[in-house]
Amino acid sequence: MTDSQKTEGIVRDYLNNLATPSGAEADGKILCGVLTAMNEARSQHTVPTNGIPWSAIVTSKAGKLAAVVAVVAIVLSFTVFDVLTQPAWALEDAIEALKDLKAAHIVGAFAGETVKIWVRADVSKSQSSTMIVRSSHGAVTWVRDGSTYHYEPGQDTVYFENAITLGFSDWLGPDLLRMFSMAEDAQTLRGKDPATGRDRITLLCSIGDMHGPQSWIMEFDAASKLPIAFKQWANLDRSGPPAFEAFKITYYEDIADSLFDVQIPGNPTYVERPLTIQEAFIDMLSNPAHGMPTEGLDQQQACERILRTGFQAVIDEDLETLKKLSPFCASLGDELLRAAVFRTGREDRVTEILEIGEICKTGHTQLGPIVAVPVQVRRKDGVKVEEKTIVQFRNIAGVPSCVIYGPYGLPRDIE
């Protein structure tokens, strides 16, 4: 070895061993200042993603993640699954492997950032109950007591809404896998993980729903039968980068409550998230062929009437009435409605309306006011749940009426 090479080696070692502050130490001194600079700079430029104050959370990573996960949840509640076909591999093995696992830790990427998720299923393991998402830039999104919170460190603000808008409406377990296996275009591939050499099975499927098209790739470890990773795209053909990617999923029979503890530094401002619906559905909601006239009724009376009729239609599996009141349901196939809305044959299907509550939140679209109303129902398994539902009021050609938009977040166990 020449002296030059030796010198290069020593310099390299020297540079590699230079003491530097840890990432956390550096963040403490740097991050706040640079984020402030970024926010100031951003406010001086017109950027399409920041038109309204609430969009700050929407453009944040954890906020977007919350939206995506909520979409994941609601998508699966409204997805068309045709007649059960024979799965191409022994999905039942995975279903069996998952049935006793009630909690999971997911490491993934969202919008180019790493996120870590702790999530726990509800008692019946039909959906997630508690969830916390920590992003690598310090944002935290969590669900507690039926409300969803999002802490944005750069803004020192906690955004919240009194609904469960973050979670899995079908727990990451047997029901979810069964639904996936029934997707029309579901296909499975066998191969080896190039990193570990272990056998793996890859399940591909795509679905479309009120939140737009979605496609999935879910990977299972052949030995443990457990899903170990997944990718989700906001299109049907898995083109472009995935909207969310779970690199690693670790399962637990249960996890400590303390994992869901959130310590927010300082004294942040709390801002309630407004009630909104996707603009893409405004046209659909304006169809005069759907809905119920509200002449002579105030908003509360109108909500009670349309929601009682709508939920009774779900209980009675009355497709015609449900489609009449809900333009979105009218746009779906009968099989979808039976499988995902009526939940025919499932223990978590609605069997009784207990109470139509008072309007708990209001908002506005270009069609008119929107309101969220809590509806208490009992399911076949005896569990009493609250399902908040959004109703859109409108005035078409001088005739006041309202339509059911859809759920506001996930159902919440109340008993």
Added chain:
Amino acid sequence: MLEDKVLVWRFNRGDTAAFCRIYEKYRDRLLKVAAALLNDRTDVEDVLHDVFVDFARRTGRFQLRGSLQGYLAICVANRARDRNRAQQRRGTERLDAARPMRCPEAGPQHAALNRELMQQMDEAMARLPDEQRETIVLHLQSKMRFREIAKLKGISVNTAQSRYRYGLDKLRSALNGELKK
């Protein structure tokens, strides 16, 4: 590289998330560059702070020509040079007073490179002309090619290579005893 282009595109649209991702992705590497170039290492975080504040202010109009890491490393080098010169003007060169900092990667290599040699290297690096020190650090620490250094510094590739070679020769002279071991 593709990921950087996407991040920069989003950064230019005012996406704080993308900005944070850029910061997080390159923070540790840039801290090392700053530590290698500063005579007073208590300034490491300040330099990084200034670089990222300046970068944040370019949202909406930042144009990536080459690698993002290279661009940020050059910014750190420029800031570090300014700080060193300001200190020299004040006559407050404080290499010896650098506070001890945790070395997360300390391992067998660290043991091999003893404390005495580290100090010898600190001093030898501090005595190098700025442009030679920067070229050595950018090439060996940031893994930048001479062509990239030359482009970002506005010099020829030959000049970049010469600076590296001259700098390394000086370090070799300073480390003569060590090389004979």
